[in-house]
Amino acid sequence: MAEVNLRxxxxxxxxxxxxxxxxxxxxxxxxxxxxxxxxxGKSTTLRMIAGLEDITDGDIMIGGxxxxxxxxxxxxxxxxxxxxALYPHMTVAENMSFGLxxxxxxxxxxxxxxxxxxxxxxxxxxxDRKPKQLSGGQRQRVAMGRAIVRNPKVFLFxxxxxxxxxxxxxxxxxxxxxxxxxxRTTTVYVTHDQVEAMTLADRVVVMNHGRxxxxxxxxxxYHKPATRFVAGFIGSPAMNFIPCRxxxxxxxxxxxxTDRIAFxxxxxxxxxxxxxxxxxxxxFGIRPEHITExxxxxxxxxxxxxxxxxxxxxxxxETLVYFTLEGTQVCARVNPNAGARExxxxxxxxxxxxxxxxNEGTGVVL
Amino acid sequence: xxxxxVIDKAGPTRKVKYGSMSRDRAWAxxxxxxxxxxxxMFSLVPPLYMLITSLKGSAEISAATNPWWVFHPTLxxxxxxxxSNQYLRFFLNSAMVSIFxxxxxxxxxxxxxxxLSRMKFWGSATLATGVFLTYLIPDTLLFLPLFKMFALxxxxxGIQLLNRWxxxxxxxxxxxxxxxxxxxxxxxxxIPKELDEAAIxxxxxxxxxxxxxxxxxxxxxxxxxxxxxxxxxxxxFLYPLVFTxxxxxxxxxxxxxxxxxxxxxxxxxxxxxxxxxxxxxPLIIYAFLMDYYIAGLTAGATKx
Numbered sequence: 062m063a064e065v066n067l068r069x070x071x072x073x074x075x076x077x078x079x080x081x082x083x084x085x086x087x088x089x090x091x092x093x094x095x096x097x098x099x100x101x102g103k104s105t106t107l108r109m110i111a112g113l114e115d116i117t118d119g120d121i122m123i124g125g126x127x128x129x130x131x132x133x134x135x136x137x138x139x140x141x142x143x144x145x146a147l148y149p150h151m152t153v154a155e156n157m158s159f160g161l162x163x164x165x166x167x168x169x170x171x172x173x174x175x176x177x178x179x180x181x182x183x184x185x186x187x188x189d190r191k192p193k194q195l196s197g198g199q200r201q202r203v204a205m206g207r208a209i210v211r212n213p214k215v216f217l218f219x220x221x222x223x224x225x226x227x228x229x230x231x232x233x234x235x236x237x238x239x240x241x242x243x244x245r246t247t248t249v250y251v252t253h254d255q256v257e258a259m260t261l262a263d264r265v266v267v268m269n270h271g272r273x274x275x276x277x278x279x280x281x282x283y284h285k286p287a288t289r290f291v292a293g294f295i296g297s298p299a300m301n302f303i304p305c306r307x308x309x310x311x312x313x314x315x316x317x318x319t320d321r322i323a324f325x326x327x328x329x330x331x332x333x334x335x336x337x338x339x340x341x342x343x344x345f346g347i348r349p350e351h352i353t354e355x356x357x358x359x360x361x362x363x364x365x366x367x368x369x370x371x372x373x374x375x376x377x378x379e380t381l382v383y384f385t386l387e388g389t390q391v392c393a394r395v396n397p398n399a400g401a402r403e404x405x406x407x408x409x410x411x412x413x414x415x416x417x418x419x420n421e422g423t424g425v426v427l
Numbered sequence: 428x429x430x431x432x433v434i435d436k437a438g439p440t441r442k443v444k445y446g447s448m449s450r451d452r453a454w455a456x457x458x459x460x461x462x463x464x465x466x467x468m469f470s471l472v473p474p475l476y477m478l479i480t481s482l483k484g485s486a487e488i489s490a491a492t493n494p495w496w497v498f499h500p501t502l503x504x505x506x507x508x509x510x511s512n513q514y515l516r517f518f519l520n521s522a523m524v525s526i527f528x529x530x531x532x533x534x535x536x537x538x539x540x541x542x543l544s545r546m547k548f549w550g551s552a553t554l555a556t557g558v559f560l561t562y563l564i565p566d567t568l569l570f571l572p573l574f575k576m577f578a579l580x581x582x583x584x585g586i587q588l589l590n591r592w593x594x595x596x597x598x599x600x601x602x603x604x605x606x607x608x609x610x611x612x613x614x615x616x617x618i619p620k621e622l623d624e625a626a627i628x629x630x631x632x633x634x635x636x637x638x639x640x641x642x643x644x645x646x647x648x649x650x651x652x653x654x655x656x657x658x659x660x661x662x663x664f665l666y667p668l669v670f671t672x673x674x675x676x677x678x679x680x681x682x683x684x685x686x687x688x689x690x691x692x693x694x695x696x697x698x699x700x701x702x703x704x705x706x707x708x709p710l711i712i713y714a715f716l717m718d719y720y721i722a723g724l725t726a727g728a729t730k731x
Contacts, residue, residue, distance in 0.1 A: 113624050134630040146621035150643040159639075160629035207629070 063124030063214040063247060064089045065110060070119035072105050072271075079105045081271040082119070092241050092248045096258035097268035097294070104219055106268070107251045111217050112136050124214055136215075139208035143220040145200040147192040147207075153179075154188045157206045171210075178209040181243065182236070198229045205237070209244060216241075218250040222257060234260055255295050259283070267291045284415075289344065289424035292417060298349050298381060301391045304421065305345040307337055316345055316418070319387045327362040327413050334418055337427055346417035346426070349381065352393035354401075355408035362414040368393075373401045382407065474703070481505070481700040488695050504700040514701060516675055517682030521661060521705070524595045524678055528660040529653055531596060532603040536652065539604075540611030541637045545623060555612055562605035570669050573598065577670070592676045595667060599660045606659075607652040614648025615641060650716050658709055679705045 065087040072080040080102040087093045095103040108114040110121060112133035120127050128136050139160075147156050154175055161171045179185045182202040192200055201221060208216055221237070222230045238261055241248055252258055258265045259279040267274040267282065267290070275287040286292035292300045306317045314331040317323040326334065337343070355365050368391075374381040375397060382393045382401045393409055395401050418427045480488060482500045492498060508514045542548075543555045577594065581587045588594040618641060626636045642649060667681045677685060683701040687694045 111624075111628060113627070133624075133628045134632075138628065140625065140628050142621040142625060144619060144621055146619065146625040148622065148626075148640055148644070159626070159631075163630045163635065207625075211629070 064091075064122075065215055065247060065249065066120075066122040066125075067106070067110075068120040068122070070106070070109060070121060071117045072102070072109060072114060073117040079271055080109070083271075083273055085266060085273065085276070087247060087249060089247055090245045092250065092261060092263045093266060094250045094252060094258040094262035094264075095266045095268055096252055096255055097274075099253060101268040102271040103251045103253075103266075103268045107217055107219055107249055110215070110249060111138055111140050137213050138215045138217055139211045139213040140217040140219065141201075141204045141208050141221045143223050145192070145204045145224075147200055147203055149192050152189050152191055153184060153195070153203050153206075156192070156203055157210050160207070160211050174210045174212070175206075178206040181209065181240065182206050197225050198233060201225065201233055202236070205240065209240065212244075212246075214247065216246050216248040216250075218248065218252075220252055221250075222252070223254075230257075237261060255297065259295065265295075267294060269294075286417070286426055288426060289346070289419050292346050292419070292426060296348055298392045298394075300346050300348050300417070301352070301389075302419065303345045303347075303386055303389050303391060305343050305418075307334060307339050307341070307343065307418075309339060316343075316416075318345060322366050322386070324364040324366075324411065324413055330413060330416065330418075334427060337418065342421040343427075344419040344421050346419050347411060348415065349392040349394045351412040351415040352391070352395075353410055353412070354395040354399035355410045363410045363412055365408055365410050367406050368409055369406050370401055370403050373403055382409075474706070477699040477703050480695060481703055483696055485694070485696055504696040505704075508697055508700050508704065513674060513686055514682070517677055517679045517686075518705075520592045520677060520682075521679040522708070524592060524599070525657055525660040525708075527593075527596050528599040528603060529656045531600050532607050532656040533649070533653065535600065536604050536607035537611055537642065537649065538637065540608045540615055541633075541641060543608070544612045544615040545636075546633065555609075558605050558612075559609050562602075562609060566602055567665060569601065570665060573601075574669055589670060590672050590676055592671060592678065594670050595660070595663075595678070598666050598670065599663060602663070603656040603659050607656055610652045610655065611645065611648055614645040614651075618644055654712065654716060657712060661705075661709055 065085075067083050067085040070080060070083045071078065083102075083106060085093075095106060097103050105114060109116050110123075112128065112131065116129060121129055123136055123138070148159065151159065157175045157178060158171045161174065166174075175188070176185070179188055182205060184199060184202050184206060187195060187199060187203070192203065195203065201224075204221070218237070222233050225233060234257060237250075241261075250257075250261060259282075262279055264276060265279055265282050266276050269290050275282060275291045277285070282291060282295045286295065286300075289302065293302070303318050308315050308317050308323065313325055314334060315323045315325040356363065359365075368382075368384040368386070370382045370384050371390075372383040374383075377397070379394045380397045380399070380401050382395050384391055384393070384407075395407075395409070399407070401407050419425065420427060476494075479495060479497055481504050482497045482502070484499060484501050484503060487497075487499055539558075543551055543558070574589070577588050581589060588597070622640060622644070623636050626640045631639065662680065663678075664680045667678045671677055671681065674682070674686065679701070683698060683705065687698045687701065
């Protein structure tokens, strides 16, 4: 097991710069998820760690050694692919033991490792089958088994659950987490699914356009996003962004969304935003769960306003309400019993303790 | 001018045709059977005629009887050919040439295809196209310069390759290698990239990736290429006709016509028998390898 360090790693394909200088330190035993939209460079980064892609510039270190020019087989890593990449002509056991057999491990050692991994992944009964006789979830388990038996320094996962259906994906997600808790191998996991990223990771690395937008624990990213991209990417439904202005009247700061709607800022927020220029174009960022139905007792930091829902989506435990503020669609999560109906005015409460203020031009969260 | 377009104003009273899809399918099926039967007849009549003729004696062949019927069946043609050392020599030459050519072809084209499809190096794409273009040059264009080359080679080095059956081992691969390489490039390209990446991460060298992953997975393609190489070298006529002349160096197709046509005397019975027997090995090989050929071994490699 080992730590992984990336130093100003750059990947250029002819004209296109896929990865534009990444610095990342992954601690021993850590589970780090690279997440971002397609084309953000996350898979390229993973493949560079694996050695499947050359790096154009910078350094990659595994266990303290620079591995820039070390071929994949000597990096002591194991990789799980999106499409499993099982060897179709080999049985499950042969698939799992292929790497060990190439390295001429003793037979007894191979058998015990394969048995152990199969037991851990609950595929003992499938050990003599060929990949085509397995379901998608079983294939993915075998692919993980193939990684586990190698007992490598680092596990690399490249969107391993994207080919599975929704239910199986949740199940395998838990499975992956369990395996990591058992073997504690340093893991780098790539996904475009922010839920996967949040649930699995010790730390999440949000990438966009070949750069790291933010690194943090799942909770950090959720509650303290650094940029508009992270704020909008993490969380579902996504955070609302409403154009706004800061106003100051009689020493009190308030944020004005529309001509009719302006919210006085709670004291803690007022202090934070005091230095923000008043004429700057800003965005008011608020997650749907922080816009709820109005409460009977006013709570500090909660402000009421009226809105007419355009669309309501009952989800069971909550109802999503969509309405428009000055041309911007806003989503709120209200209690299913709040009586939200399309076209009927609804009194809503916004929790300003959880609001964000962003610079519209730079996208930086203030 | 009379219009053939009938505008049906009655609309709703018109009979609506349901199930036209299956009707289309039924017609498509009928037409395909029609043409399949036609082509089956077209391609089966010559061998049938060969079989009928091979069972006749010389007298019956030249007699003005119904050519599609055997009145006095005899196996004498078969007996004569199979006991003739000359014919067996042709057969042996053909077998040796074909087996060696298939081996040489596979030893060259499989690694070549692997390199061209997987190891991205400078010029690999151009080279792959070049391989294909090589195949497009008709062999009838090449035999004269090749003959000249071998003659010159013999003059310069004293190593005489012309009129030796093994000269064909050098000649045939110029036809088989480009095409087999091209087939194998296609097969290797259909193997998901992740499969060799997984193998490389598992610690396999390029050579191990080829032998332990690619060859087993692309076995149907390998067999297709083998069949092709075998058929080409077994049936090749022009090159052996040009490059070999002594009776003991001839291969089957050339041997049959040179030894069984004497001046203007055609020994039709033996020609037909010889050709029929000569067509047997490829048939047997097809029959045995067809199952492998069809079996989709790549199933289950990845999703789906």
